[in-house]
Amino acid sequence: MSDDLIIAGKRFKSRLILGTGRYRTMEEMVQALDASGTEMVTVAIRRLDLDDPAKKTILDYIDWTRYNILPNTAGCRTAEEALFVARLGREVTRTDFVKLEVIPDARYLFPDPVGTLEAAKQLIAEGFIVLPYIHADPVLAMKLEQAGCATVMPLGSAIGSGQGIHTKEEIRIIIEQARIPVVVDAGLAVPSDAASALEMGAQAVLVNTAIAQAKDPALMAEAFKHGVEAGRKAYQAGRIAVRTQAIASSPTSDVPQPAPARS
DSSP states (O other), rough: OOEEEEETTTTESSOOEEEEOOOOSHHHHHHHHHHHTTEEEEEEESSOSSSSSSSSOOOHOOTTTTSSSEEEEEEESSHHHHHHHHHHHHHHHHSSSSOOOOOOOTTTOOOOOOHHHHHHHOOOOHHHHEEEEEOHHHHHHHHHHTTTTTTTTEEESSSOOOOOOOOOHHHHHHHHSSSBBBBBEEEEOOOHHHHHHHHOOOOOESSHHHHHSSHHHHHHHHHHHHHHHHHHHHOOOOOOOOSSSSOOSOOOOSSOOOOOOOO
């Protein structure tokens, strides 16, 4: 049976989305994308140098026939900035998909819930397929789904922090309530973080810094690939219940008893 990730009617075999920032070289980025098995990669439109058509950008290193480009509005501090960059991204990448980020806080990089919802509503009205990055806020996630977003993307912890998933309880509630894919984004550090997200029922994860800044990005990308696959299979298999007492894994009744010692 097919177990594809479906976002706005588009099917993906891989549940691992990769970012393209912070790689030491373009060659390392290309190798990591290949090793990860990803089918969707994010590109920060605001950080592209589009003034010189002859100058190569990240987009020139990505195989557009192999990967779906997901332009994002990283670096935008207001809804107005995000709208402008999203429209520019649509022109540059020729896709209606957009990862929406509205982040006014330069220190902790937490997303603005009000600006995100405002921008999402406008972009949806303009025909965009919106994947919003948010704090792990179940109420906001529900409002964004009701507005017509294609996914919600709650953070595990602060962007690039490598702290893992600190918001598990909130993400569980979002997953329980959502009727659209939940993609855990930000803070993941190791493949076990990705596995944990998928085990909870998240549909996918987005990873950037943990791979880009690893000593061996391609090897870490491959490890994340397997972590995602393991987490998804564990979710489908169904974990055992958590108990407060131990249960013997071997039988405790009808067990042959040793013969009594001779006197």
